[in-house]
Amino acid sequence: MQKKLIILLIPLNKNYQLETSMDFGRLRALRELSVRKTMAATAEALYVSPSAVSQQISLLEQEAGIELIERRGRGVELTVAGRQLVERANRVFAELEAARTDIAELKKVVVGELRVAAFPTVAAALMPRTISALRKSHGQLIIQFDEMEPEEALTALRSWQTDIALIDDLNVPPGLLESTITILPLIDDVFNVMVAPDHPLAGRATVSLEELRDECWVNDTASANYNRMLTESCRKAGFTPNIVARSKGFEVAIALIRRGCAIAIMPGLRASLDLEDVWVCRLTPEIRRHIFIAYRQGEKRSPALQAFINEISGQARSLGRA
Incomplete structure (x- = not known):
């Protein structure tokens, strides 16, 4: 959605009104800062430098003519004006997304671009099948895919940097999700x-x-929550895993397993791929996680979003039966 500027009429208090043209990027930076609390964390979420975030906030304060943040040690807190501006900006973002959905629904044609973020395990198992099927059934729909861990994908969804996030309850407990996010x-x-x-x-x-x-383990370090789950499960069984290798990618881990250098507990979706020279055993007692589709509520009637949800859900059912 290529919209850069909006006009806001925002009552910041009883005696003051702000009427100005504001840049979407700056409003998103302020919104993200209200959640992440530091310039560094906000910069990481928005894929820019901390100095760029600081500059965006400064420009926004110049436009508003009032301070929007306060320094608190290494972090920041929003002022009353900043919090009100974020609240109103959230409504504007939601309305624009709803308007886009209304127009797409009226057209009744699945076209345009849909941005999807997913973590490697579910992405490798389902995204190629889903994209291939959608190209055949909806040739005018373009899927833009980005590999992201669940927490990162959820941040991108909240920041309007992606339209759909595939997440799991191991990394993102459903009870902590915002009310504006729908999960299936x-x-x-x-x-x-x-x-x-x-x-x-x-x-x-x-x-x-x-x-x-007594085994030697290789550990996937991409997810701190996965590491915590593995360690806690082993401790409940009466031992601490002897981790001899740590890897951020599946390729290294599987190579070590093949050569007998280590064993690993891996998601079952990994076994849905072609794994040569590896034996897969079912673990008892069972360790299970739930994977969800997350999207913004205002877009639930989008034909493109519904087409994607229907297709990936069908692919997931087929994979489960297999």
Whole structure:
């Protein structure tokens, strides 16, 4: 949506009104700052430098003619004017998204661009199937995909940098989601144990967590919540995992597993891909996570969004049956 400027009439208090032209990027920066609390965290979420965020906020304060933030140690807090401006800007963003949805619904044609953010596991298992099917059924719809961890994807959704975020309850507990975000169940993912084909556990259908007490582990460090879940599960079983390797990517982890250097507990969706020279065992007791589709409420009637949801949900059902 290529809109840069809006006109706002915002009562900041009983005696003052602000009527000016404001840049969307600056309003988004202020909105994100209200959530992230520091310039550095806001810059990371918006993919810009901290100095760029600081400059955007300064320009916005010049436009408003009033201070919008206050420095608090290393962080910042919004002033009363800043909080009111964010509240009103949120309504404007929501109305614009609703207007875009209304127009798309009237056309009844699935066209345009849909931005999707998803973490690697679910993306590898479902995105290629979904994009391929949509190209055949809705040739005028362009899917723009970005790989993001669940928390990052949710931030991008809140900041209007993506239209759909695929998230899980391991990294984003549903109870912490904003009321403006709608989530739909997509698929459940059960964690498995992956070992080398000549490992003593190879050939087993199931394996208990206690049987992995003396193993060497490779750990995926992309998600701090995954690491916490793994460590806590092992401790409940009476041991601390002997992590001998840490990797941010699946390629390194699977190479170590294939050579018998380590074992790992991995999401079951990984096993839906072609894994050569790796044996997959079902873990007992079961560790399960729920994966959701998240989108902004104002866009729920968008034909493009509904087409994507219908397609990826169908692909997830097919994968579950397989």
